[in-house]
Amino acid sequence: MRWMDEFAREELAKGLIDRIHRLAQRLGRPITIMEVCGTHTVALFRHGVRAALPKNLRMISGPGCPVCVTPNEEIDTAIEMALKPDVILVTFGDMVRVPGSRKSLADARIEGADIRVVYSPLEALDIARANPERQIVFLGVGFETTAPTIGATINQAASEELANFSVFSAHKLVPPAMRALVLSGEVGVDGFMLPGHVCTVIGARPFEFLADEFGIPGMVTGFQPLDLLQGIAMLLDQIANDRHRIEIEYTRIVSREGNRQAQAILEKVFTPGDASWRGFGLLPSSGLHLSPTYSQFDAKRRIEVKIPPPVEHRGCRCDAVIRGALEPEECRLFRKVCTPEYPIGPCMVSSEGTCAAHFKYGEAQHPHPIEPPLEVKP
Amino acid sequence: MCLAIPGKVIEIRGSRALLEFGGTRREVSIELMPDIGVGEYGIVHAGFVLERLNEEDAGEMLAALEKMEALDALDG
Numbered sequence: 001m002r003w004m005d006e007f008a009r010e011e012l013a014k015g016l017i018d019r020i021h022r023l024a025q026r027l028g029r030p031i032t033i034m035e036v037c038g039t040h041t042v043a044l045f046r047h048g049v050r051a052a053l054p055k056n057l058r059m060i061s062g063p064g065c066p067v068c069v070t071p072n073e074e075i076d077t078a079i080e081m082a083l084k085p086d087v088i089l090v091t092f093g094d095m096v097r098v099p100g101s102r103k104s105l106a107d108a109r110i111e112g113a114d115i116r117v118v119y120s121p122l123e124a125l126d127i128a129r130a131n132p133e134r135q136i137v138f139l140g141v142g143f144e145t146t147a148p149t150i151g152a153t154i155n156q157a158a159s160e161e162l163a164n165f166s167v168f169s170a171h172k173l174v175p176p177a178m179r180a181l182v183l184s185g186e187v188g189v190d191g192f193m194l195p196g197h198v199c200t201v202i203g204a205r206p207f208e209f210l211a212d213e214f215g216i217p218g219m220v221t222g223f224q225p226l227d228l229l230q231g232i233a234m235l236l237d238q239i240a241n242d243r244h245r246i247e248i249e250y251t252r253i254v255s256r257e258g259n260r261q262a263q264a265i266l267e268k269v270f271t272p273g274d275a276s277w278r279g280f281g282l283l284p285s286s287g288l289h290l291s292p293t294y295s296q297f298d299a300k301r302r303i304e305v306k307i308p309p310p311v312e313h314r315g316c317r318c319d320a321v322i323r324g325a326l327e328p329e330e331c332r333l334f335r336k337v338c339t340p341e342y343p344i345g346p347c348m349v350s351s352e353g354t355c356a357a358h359f360k361y362g363e364a365q366h367p368h369p370i371e372p373p374l375e376v377k378p
Numbered sequence: 379m380c381l382a383i384p385g386k387v388i389e390i391r392g393s394r395a396l397l398e399f400g401g402t403r404r405e406v407s408i409e410l411m412p413d414i415g416v417g418e419y420g421i422v423h424a425g426f427v428l429e430r431l432n433e434e435d436a437g438e439m440l441a442a443l444e445k446m447e448a449l450d451a452l453d454g
């Protein structure tokens with residue numbers, strides 16, 4: 001898509017919306033598209049895309065928010081680590097308010113834990129250099145987009161032989177979760193809007209199984225209004241013509257192969273291993289553990305903590321929301337008890353959580369009660 | 379959380395580079411995109427350049443981001 005003025009952009013948007021409506025009408029049945037990226041979830045609302053879609057086209061959010069899919073067990077462990085007197089826990093801002101079984105990192109901070117928020121994991125190395133007598137633990141949460149930045153940071157720590165730095169790797173890989181989602185058959189999806197920046201790193205190829213094995217088309221999509229509309233139009237075009245391929249709308253950044261250098265860092269520093277997800281439980285090869293060469297940077301080995309058995313937030317349906325099986329409005333606590341100010345579950349804490357997005361933008365655009373979930377496709 | 383923003387490479391210092399993001403400058407790592415050059419544009423996530431992009435596309439993205447910031451300001 002080229003640099004263009006406001007008018008040209010609006011004309012193009014109108015044309016795309018028109019095309020989406022024509023294709024949806026031609027299909028004449030309920031269509032469900034799932035986006036698997038919290039940034040898409042928010043962008044679809046805030047740019048008014050959801051409101052412009054035809055009635056028989058439903059957008060649902062899948063497991064696209066890294067903070068939301070982090071299970072209580074991992075949050076509780078990080079909190080226990082942070083409470084150790086010699087530890088400084090460093091993480092991204094999104095994690096701090098997320099409630100674990102009994103408290104959040106923000107609560108631990110009130111109890112005296114030293115918790116620092118950074119924009120880049122490299123800043124954790126500065127903290128480590130400045131505090132040689134303390135243990136610096138970086139809580140690494142994120143998908144394939146973020147993991148290489150943390151991998152490169154670990155690599156840097158290794159080359160500097162930083163002895164007081166380690167990483168609690170809670171990273172998750174998106175394709176295995178999507179496989180689990182499709183295999184469960186819980187939610188019928190006609191097409192996937194695939195995460196643009198995850199694919200910047202790993203390329204579109206790791207998602208091809210969706211089309212090849214399950215016959216579901218996918219579209220790697222960017223984040224601007226025209227990207228979103230174009231992505232949806234291209235997906236509908238596939239669905240209407242009974243094609244199923246993994247295509248790329250976000251070609252200005254994403255290739256089929258992805259960023260080889262970033263993949264090389266991932267392979268060097270991490271080994272895929274089992275990981276536990278909110279909403280899915282334990283999924284094989286869906287997380288990143290530190291590879292044996294880097295095990296001295298593994299916080300789970302370095303900092304010993306014991307946590308009581310994790311407990312879930314009472315009444316919170318985040319697990320089902322994450323799988324796209326439930327709309328936030330269907331949770332009894334939504335808006336009544338659970339709000340961004342007093343969040344019960346992580347889907348309301350993270351700004352990219354599905355519940356937070358529905359809270360902020362939902363009412364104005366979807367004043368009608370939600371339609372019943374669609375039948376699962378055979 | 380997977381937000382990435384475009385910036386222009388002003389200067390390269392080893393594995394770091396100074397990038398300009400619509401007015402503000404910030405030093406980021408180019409370890410994941412080592413062959414990016416001065417004058418090129420890259421998208422940045424968590425302090426690392428993740429991929430390069432051409433000038434027109436970067437301009438598009440920056441314009442959209444500015445519009446979003448204006449919206450945020452209205453939201454309060």
Ligand code: SF4
Pocket residue numbers: 315316317318321328331332333334335338339343344345346347348349355
């Ligand atoms: S509205 Fe709150 S309690 Fe309900 S699922 Fe979302 S985060 Fe959990």
